[in-house]
Amino acid sequence: MPRREAKVAAIVDSAWKLAREHGIAGVSLHALAREVGMRQPSLYAYFDSKLALYDAMFADGNRRLIQQLDLVKLPRDPRAALKKFFAEFVAFALEDPARYELLFERHIPGFTPSPTSYVLAEEVLARAYKVINEVGITKQGDIDCIVAMVAGLMEAQLSNDPGGNRWIRHLNRLVDLYVDDALERSRQS
Amino acid sequence: MPRREAKVAAIVDSAWKLAREHGIAGVSLHALAREVGMRQPSLYAYFDSKLALYDAMFADGNRRLIQQLDLVKLPRDPRAALKKFFAEFVAFALEDPARYELLFERHIPGFTPSPTSYVLAEEVLARAYKVINEVGITKQGDIDCIVAMVAGLMEAQLSNDPGGNRWIRHLNRLVDLYVDDALERSRQS
DNA sequence: GTCTATACATCGATAGAC
DNA sequence: GTCTATCGATGTATAGAC
Incomplete structure (x- = not known):
């Protein structure tokens, strides 16, 4: 890795x-520069703007998520694979709430991922759809529902009891409940 | 209503x-003063600090929600009443995303509702629990699940398609699915 | 590439006259 | 209660020397 990219x-x-210490919106260029042993204006040698920094973080976070999803060995059984996939996704989110905030919520005013960063987010989405x-489950409405359910459990866990499992412990049961119902409905039609 | 309270x-x-125009975090005292035809320091005759203003908004929002929930005539059938309650709640949230953000998410650094404001939030919660x-459904785990599911649908709707119904249209079906399962489980034990 | 210095904006909050 | 004036902190971004 070239020296410049290592620095970036x-x-x-x-x-x-x-971001972990002060929230994703609490990252300031002054503090960041101090953290890496530079002065604040020097950061502009690496990023054109603060939003460009966020964009690099967005890409980095998605790359890490893809990598983490790649490492996990999914079971052959599709249902077990789905549960494992969700568990991995949830673990990634709970591990760093600020990262989850940047990747999946829209709390930074003016920030929109650049096209090249966004393809990484789409790659994550594609893997979820595949499993x-x-x-x-193939109907869009069913996919929307199951994703929203998982997100609901995850956000409740994140904002009310990060580190615990009060909500997340119901994940597999909810997945079974919904998938059984969806398959039953598609069998009947 | 006394003149002072009317002004507040x-x-x-x-x-x-x-808040609706610039997000809940985007409310500035300068802009607010201009909006009401005053100078910024004059606001301090009504609120001790910006957080005190947020607290007043928090109380106001909860009061409006309670009022809206009071207006709706709930069906006698408990299941239908639950659906209607959720529908009303969701309508309130979609009507003003910034208000939902202040009342139910924690995006304002340093803001915590005062005790007197928080009792209003607890009143809302109590009504949800009742229905x-x-x-x-009485077990805490089941309550957590159904609330998280509804919130998941609502947040997906809010952030991806406010004004539409792509996620929200599944609300009643999901409620039925979960309630049927919960009742079946409690019947068996 | 990194620095010093600084521009420029926004914001919450206070002092004190009226 | 409302105003003018201002403080003080924070923040992004730029200019220009080295």
Whole structure:
């Protein structure tokens, strides 16, 4: 890795550290520069603007998520694979709420992922769709529902009891409940 | 209503207007003062701080929600009543996303509702619990699940398609699915 | 590439006259 | 209660020397 790219990576890492400490919106360029041992204007040698920094973080977060999803060995059984996929996704979110906030919520005014960063987000989405499809769920409405249910459990867990499992422990049961119903409905039609 | 309280109410109303335009975090005292035809420091005759303004908005929002929930005539059938209650709640949220953000999410750094404002939020919660209990769901885990599911649908609707019904149209079906399952489980034990 | 210095804006909050 | 004036902090971004 060239020295410049290594530096960029180090800056992004420090930015994540600040985001974990003060929230994703609480990352300031002054604090970031201090964290990496530079002065604030020097950051502009690596990022054109603060939104460009967020964009690099967005891409980095999605890349890490893809990598983490790649590492997990999914069971052959589609249902078990779906549960494992969701569990991995949830673990990724709970591991770093600020990262989840940047990747999946829209709390930074003016920030929109650049096209090249967004393809990474679409890659994540594509993998989710694949594992959902393979369990036999193909209708858009059913996919929307199951994704929204999982997100609902995850957000409740994140905002009310991060680190616990009060909501997340129901994940597999809810997935079974919905998938059984969806398959039954498609069998009948 | 005394003149002073009328003025406070007018300021809060204008604050909601700004929140709808620029997000709940985007409300500034300068803009708010301009909106009500005053200078920024004059606002301090009505609110001790910006957080005190947010607290007044929080109380106001909950009061409006309670009022809206009071107006709706719930069917005698508990299941139908539950659906109607959720529908009303969702309508309230979709009607003003910024208001939902202040009342039910924690996006304002440093803001915590005062005790007197928080009792209003608890009143809302108590009404939700009542209508859920009356359908036969009493275990905390089941309540958590159904609330998280509804919230998941609502947040997906809010952030991806406000004004539409792509997610919300599945609300009643999901409620039936979960309630049927919960009742079946409690029947068996 | 990194620095110093600074521009420029926004914001919440206070002082004190009227 | 409302105003003018201003403080003080924070923040992004730019200019220009080295």
